[in-house]
Amino acid sequence: MVSLRQAQQVGLPFWRAQAHKETKPTHKVQAMTDKTKIAAQFIQAIPHANALGLQLTHIGHGEAEITMPYNEALIGDPKTGVIHGGAVSAMMDTCAGAAVMSHPAAPGGTATIDLRIDYMRAATPGQAITTKAECYHITRNVAFVRATATDEDTDRPVATASGAFTVEKR
DSSP states (O other), X not given: OOOHHHHHHTTOOGGGGGGSOOOOOOHHHHHHHHHHHHHHHHHHHOHHHHHHTOEEEEEETTEEEEEEOOOGGGEEETTTTEEOHHHHHHHHHHHHHHHHHTSTTOOSOOOEEEEEXXXXXXXXTXXXXXXXXXXXXXXXXXXXXXXXXXXXXXXXXXXXXXXXXXXXXX
């Protein structure tokens, strides 16, 4: 079994720590660990991510998950208490960028080229919103990402997104 500390050192999410047997670290694992650390630090340094209360809950191998707790300061409609779509948009963009940065084929940083967001419904007032993003394809210059934002009703997305991001050349 792998301890929580060991799992964190190789970039495994905490909930998978007990499910993995210990293996010898490889150069690829070390590189992936470094990339995920850099991506996590980058997100923590973004002022709007801090203002929105974004919490990185998973990152690695082209996937990322970010949660935004319900915050009355982010309400877009005081009558309903629904979080503003701009806050959801910023969270989805940040999560998609994190997925690109953690992809094994991406050499480093990224920037949004294009992001289409389809809002399916209002998020339920009082509930956190979680975005899961996957970088599913990378070319020499562009990474392609899909993302879904949900509240506690995970069967009914709040929004979905698809986007293109730059791939930083070294």
